[in-house]
Amino acid sequence: MAKLLLVAACALIDRDGRVLMARRPAGKEMAGLWEFPGGKLGENETPEEALVRELKEELAIDTEASCLAPIGFASEALKEFHLLMPLFVCRKWSGMPVPVEGQELKWVKPSALTSMEMPPADRPLAAQLRDLL
Numbered sequence: 794m795a796k797l798l799l800v801a802a803c804a805l806i807d808r809d810g811r812v813l814m815a816r817r818p819a820g821k822e823m824a825g826l827w828e829f830p831g832g833k834l835g836e837n838e839t840p841e842e843a844l845v846r847e848l849k850e851e852l853a854i855d856t857e858a859s860c861l862a863p864i865g866f867a868s869e870a871l872k873e874f875h876l877l878m879p880l881f882v883c884r885k886w887s888g889m890p891v892p893v894e895g896q897e898l899k900w901v902k903p904s905a906l907t908s909m910e911m912p913p914a915d916r917p918l919a920a921q922l923r924d925l926l
């Protein structure tokens with residue numbers, strides 16, 4: 794059986810109900826595709842802890858576990874791993890998201906989410922999110 798890769802992802806929702814998507818930078822696996830901010834869980838990290846850390850590292854915003862609400866997950870075979878990725882919604886943070894790692898960022902209306910180019914694991918999550926918002 795393939796080894797599990799645990800990744801936590803977050804849909805940040807602004808006051809107008811738009812979702813922040815980030816473009817995977819050149820040089821990374823699946824470069825150019827639009828994804829939810831987040832990343833791999835560190836050793837002994839909960840998904841919430843990993844997200845609070847990743848949102849700070851990638852977007853320079855501060856949030857906390859109590860502001861993260863799980864809405865679904867992806868379970869998808871990747872090249873070397875099987876990806877298990879919970880998706881959280883977050884509406885409360887401090888600071889303004891900036892692309893710390895040079896990644897492109899875009900605030901997207903829920904109705905436009907599913908027409909973006911995304912990793913395969915994200916497609917059902919994007920549809921779920923659109924229906925929820």
Ligand SMILES: Nc1nc2c([nH]c(=O)n2[C@H]2C[C@H](O)[C@@H](COP(=O)(O)OP(=O)(O)OP(=O)(O)O)O2)c(=O)[nH]1
Binds near residue numbers: 800827828830831871
């Ligand atoms: N963050 C994120 N990763 C996703 C999404 N969809 C998806 O298939 N993935 C995959 C891509 C990668 O194989 C893995 C996340 O790895 P990553 O490289 O972005 O994570 P990281 O920042 O912790 O990685 P690293 O560069 O420090 O190794 O999950 C998504 O919506 N958000």
